[in-house]
Amino acid sequence: MDGSSLLFDPDEEDDEFFYQGAKQQYRDISKRTNKKLTMEFDRVYDTDHTNENLFQECTAPLVDAVLDGYNCSVFVYGATGAGKTFTMLGCENCPGLTFLTMRDLFEKIQSQNATRKFDVGVSYLEVYNEQVMNLLTKTGPLKLREDANGVVVSGLVLKPIYSAEELLHMLTIGNANRTQHPTDANAESSRSHAIFQVHIRITELSTGTKRSVKLSMIDLAGSERAASTKGLGMRFKEGASINKSLLALGNCINKLADGLKHIPYRDSNLTRILKDSLGGNCRTLMIANVSMSSLTYEDTYNTLKYASRAKKIRSVLRQNVLKSNLPKEFYVKKVTELMAEQERLLQHNKALESKLAQLERSASSSSSFGGFDMQELKPWYSRIDAVYTSVIKLQQCVIGLRSKIQTLSYRQTLKKDFEQLRKAVTQDQRLIQESPLFNA
Ligand SMILES: Nc1ncnc2c1ncn2[C@@H]1O[C@H](COP(=O)(O)OP(=O)(O)OP(=O)(O)O)[C@@H](O)[C@H]1O
Numbered sequence: 001m002d003g004s005s006l007l008f009d010p011d012e013e014d015d016e017f018f019y020q021g022a023k024q025q026y027r028d029i030s031k032r033t034n035k036k037l038t039m040e041f042d043r044v045y046d047t048d049h050t051n052e053n054l055f056q057e058c059t060a061p062l063v064d065a066v067l068d069g070y071n072c073s074v075f076v077y078g079a080t081g082a083g084k085t086f087t088m089l090g091c092e093n094c095p096g097l098t099f100l101t102m103r104d105l106f107e108k109i110q111s112q113n114a115t116r117k118f119d120v121g122v123s124y125l126e127v128y129n130e131q132v133m134n135l136l137t138k139t140g141p142l143k144l145r146e147d148a149n150g151v152v153v154s155g156l157v158l159k160p161i162y163s164a165e166e167l168l169h170m171l172t173i174g175n176a177n178r179t180q181h182p183t184d185a186n187a188e189s190s191r192s193h194a195i196f197q198v199h200i201r202i203t204e205l206s207t208g209t210k211r212s213v214k215l216s217m218i219d220l221a222g223s224e225r226a227a228s229t230k231g232l233g234m235r236f237k238e239g240a241s242i243n244k245s246l247l248a249l250g251n252c253i254n255k256l257a258d259g260l261k262h263i264p265y266r267d268s269n270l271t272r273i274l275k276d277s278l279g280g281n282c283r284t285l286m287i288a289n290v291s292m293s294s295l296t297y298e299d300t301y302n303t304l305k306y307a308s309r310a311k312k313i314r315s316v317l318r319q320n321v322l323k324s325n326l327p328k329e330f331y332v333k334k335v336t337e338l339m340a341e342q343e344r345l346l347q348h349n350k351a352l353e354s355k356l357a358q359l360e361r362s363a364s365s366s367s368s369f370g371g372f373d374m375q376e377l378k379p380w381y382s383r384i385d386a387v388y389t390s391v392i393k394l395q396q397c398v399i400g401l402r403s404k405i406q407t408l409s410y411r412q413t414l415k416k417d418f419e420q421l422r423k424a425v426t427q428d429q430r431l432i433q434e435s436p437l438f439n440a
Pocket residue numbers: 078079080081082083084085086087186188189190191220221222223289
């Protein structure tokens with residue numbers, strides 16, 4: 001309909017039927033009434049839009065967020081044949097979101113090389129029939145386990161990457177290993193969920209601060225009704241497994257949207273792996289692919305319903321900062337600098353205050369406010385406010401740094417005590433060994 005709303009199942013334009021010049025009102029009782037549902041989304045793209053449009057508006061901002069230290073995930077969801085893989089991978093003339101996003105990521109990394117160090121590693125997994133496989137090495141099934149950092153894939157080794165070309169090469173290898181089988185709905189149907197992840201460790205060269213972030217691109221297998229794909233045997237098992245994991249995903253989305261505490265991530269390996277992309281510390285973009293075909297009417301309706309529910313999920317984001325190994329001297333220097341800055345601002349503030357007092361004095365003695373009108377005074381007031389705000393911020397910073405120094409001093413004292421204790425013990429041991437009693 002427009003850039004952010006969509007009309008599902010609109011009224012069809014019926015040919016009007018006239019009898020003897022009069023329009024006839026009729027209703028086909030065998031026909032289901034149209035749902036005519038208007039749905040609101042952050043953005044709706046129609047058939048004129050390209051993957052490049054999607055990249056510019058949706059995933060380019062995520063690359064900036066990743067480089068600012070936030071985990072981000074993009075996943076495509078929809079009925080089989082609706083265009084999920086096309087959105088993610090595209091074709092030669094119309095590259096998909098993964099290619100465009102990775103190229104942008106590496107360009108931005110290159111432009112920041114002077115001030116930051118980047119260590120990049122990738123993994124490419126597929127969940128096929130509930131089994132987790134490594135698409136880069138064609139190995140598996142891999143086990144999932146949970147630790148303090150969340151769900152971990154046992155035995156998964158990240159492949160270090162040094163250029164955008166290498167990264168795209170890995171993507172090609174993984175795609176070639178992905179499980180695909182023809183269905184009636186799609187000749188090249190992806191029968192597994194594919195999860196491409198780029199893990200980046202960012203080190204700020206000036207401060208040594210480290211951040212570890214993750215960008216995940218997830219191409220889900222298509223939802224399908226068994227009847228619509230006429231799957232038999234293995235294909236039926238595949239379809240059932242896909243639907244089971246998508247059902248588990250739908251349940252998690254519903255519960256997260258309702259703000260519930262217990263989310264059944266453990267119901268499938270797909271939801272276990274996506275745990276931090278759905279409800280964790282992650283900015284998540286969900287792309288719902290829908291087709292205009294009436295063959296996928298129910299699937300399209302379900303996809304849109306899930307997308308509407310997913311829009312309600314709110315997560316709390318934290319920047320991923322790892323501890324920095326900075327010496328105590330760094331903090332001492334920083335405090336000294338901040339205190340000098342604070343002193344300068346205080347002096348500046350005093351000067352502004354006395355200027356203001358002078359103006360107020362002349363204002364009280366004359367109606368013209370000492371030659372200034374109120375409009376001229378306003379900027380001075382806001383400058384004073386701004387200086388006060390800066391002073392307060394600096395004071396908070398100084399307090400934080402002082403407490404860090406105290407902790408470091410305390411640690412140093414403990415270290416010294418420990419050292420003395422160790423020496424004393426060594427000496428005692430030596431005395432014992434040298435004693436005649438010990439040698440007897
Ligand atoms: N925007 C598009 N422009 C041109 N071709 C498209 C577009 N979207 C999809 N297609 C074509 O439609 C077919 C099905 O698309 P695709 O494989 O991406 O569907 P899918 O949702 O990933 O399906 P499945 O879940 O079965 O894997 C492919 O041949 C693809 O090239």
